[in-house]
Amino acid sequence: MMDFMNLKKYLLISAFLLVVSSVFAEPVELTLKDGTVWNGETGEQISLVIHKGRNKSTVEGTLSRNAGQFIVVTTDTRDQVIFISDIDSISTESTTNTNVEDVDTANSEEPAESTPKPTKKVKPKVGKLSKGVFLLPLDGGVGEIIRSTEIREIAEHADTYGPGQIIILDINSPGGSVLTGVQMRDLLYDIRKRHRVIAWVDRATSGGAFLSFCCDEIYFRRSSNFGSITMWSGNFQGAAEPEMQAWITQLESVLAKSSRTPLFAAPMVVFAAQLSYDIDEETGKITYYDTTEGEFILSDGESVEVLSITADQAEHCGLSDGTADTFDELAILLDLDEWNEVDEEGRKLASNWKMNLERAGIEINELFGEFNGNVEAQSNGERIMKQIKAGKKLLSWANKLGESAMNFGLDDGFLGGPDRVAAIKRQIKELEQQR
């Protein structure tokens, strides 16, 4: 049996060996699938081209471990296991401006170039995420002015800077179409998989509030008003009971998706629902109740108004993540060193869309009139020509307006509804026949 002194010595040596092994680099020799041999050591900065199934990609990081069949490369975000057989090529990223060696040149018998190769500048990729902000103003009715296209486009633009960007939806909306809101829900959920999506609200009533709930975080302005998400039809009639209940359930699931209490849903839809909360003095933890038993009552179920809350109330009850009136204030709340707006793409998108809408509002009615024959013409032939021209311009507008075209009578048969675009095409054929 090992005596105590020997045990101490053994442990000391073991510990030393463990420390040594973790401090000093180990030589690594890798034989790639094309037979080339790469020699290096752990701790080296390497860049690999890997071919996994149908995907080819590049990985940059530190070679941490060689396990025979695979290596572990530590990138800025994680340890990545890479099978040797997936590696197409390896190059060593020199930090001392000496040589950039790759498998093709490592075994070459040709003399090394006399002039040192310039150090390859490593582009920030996965992990080195600059916390860039992309701001998209969403000002107006949901479905009427606010639509999915601009949100999708700003996300695609942010995608080009890599995942983890901050997309801020600057929302000022009195509400709008429930269908459009729900379509945007799906889009926002998808964007949230790769970016941080923020609602920065001014006025967010009804659809505006729903849209905010679909985001990761919600920040208010001091003047904000938020809530009243009751669903109603065009003649100010509330939706029927089953639909209203379905809407509450829908809101509850959206709230839960962002880790907010689903109890906010019902009082924002029907005035009879109650909501109160307590705040634990020591921990600050908020407990919500669908009764009036909490110390702070948001909805007593007796007033005739559905729940709508201010910035102060929202912050106090934990609905908002903070209140900011300026970019700098918001930057602090977002845990940014400073307001770092990457570019003006979001503002451009919003402004272009606004201009298009204004033009559409003016032109489309006139075009419909012309298409229906309300044109000045010297002859029947000229009249028909002008009608056809107007029809083609309407089709062009339908294309340009996309999902919003139906607001201008240019429906495309969505969800089995009328297909007015097809009818215009048919009418153009009719006119061409008459010509």
Next chain:
Amino acid sequence: MNKRHVPMFIGSFLSLMFTFISFASEDDISIWADAVTETEDRGTSVLIIPMSGQTLTDIRSEVYAEIQEDIKTLNPDLIVIEIDCKDAQDIFYQQMGWFNPKEFGRFEGETKNLPAVAKVFRTHLKDIEQIAFVKDSMGSITPLTLSWEKVYMTPDARLTGTLALAARYSGISDENVRGKMRTAWTLLGSILGGYGKRDPDLMLSLVDPEKYLSGTWKGRKVEWFDHLNADFVIDPSNEMVPGFSATQAQELGISEATVDTLNDMLLLNDIREYHIVGEEITKELNDYVYKWRSNLTKAQLLWGDYQQQSGWATGNERKRWLVKNKNTIKSLISICKNYPAVRIRMGFDKQLRGLKNILEEIEKELRKPSGPTRGGGGPSMGGGGGGMRP
């Protein structure tokens, strides 16, 4: 540090080191958990069979029968059937009525379609391991979905029954005839469920609204009953069919598990490395859907053209548009013959008699002696010979 402290120091140091190592190995576990790797040619060979859209149009037995031999030759280790059939985008869309009924799954009078699809996979290809990976299974597709024993569902997926079969007999007033038809149609549920070793009471409740459904736990499995007296009741109505969320399906043992991705599902089946095979087969199936749907658009345009051109076939232009219409209808018949799915969606009869009659009528009109002053029109509009084009 005196001597007494050395062992203590070493002990603490080692305990820290081991803590570090044990955390590291936890990290390794998570690395391995993520490490279901798609490779070029290593590991399990997986064939993906897409099954998306509408039964009877997108999902047609002859399309799968055509690739059956190719699959046998390919002989993959695993076939993953990716099922994504939805009548509406999600439950809320459904509740709000935001759906296109034309896109609902269909049976029409063709009871043989789904059993024939099941036969391809569950009989002819039964020697190859198969898994149904369900992204949505709403309505008509569900009996087929449950013909696979191993079903995995994504978190948002639904598995709902269908009223489409009941629609075939619910309007029959004679009780005996109705009863006979009810049995004939709803038997489809238990036939398809039989391939997946599913309980007949569960299967029938999914296709027959008059059936109830309750269950009793037997260990981790559920025994299903067509009454309301078991431990828990799933379908208490004799007017509706039940539906299950992914979580419910998992808890009730209808699905194996809820998974986010193909990789998650493979991991649960102990597959760490896989490679996709038969991409040309997968493409062929996707191409079929693309092609029939493109041809549907074309057929709708042709049908609109025919109707419009019928109105133009008068006076001097009569013959010109009759000839044009003859070609239009011929094209339409040709598309419908190549793609039965188009015929079904266009609502034409199975033998295309309606279209053929139109064609005959047009030819009859064209054979009539033409005269410059005679008016006319399409076949249904009567009319005379019409004039020749200058």
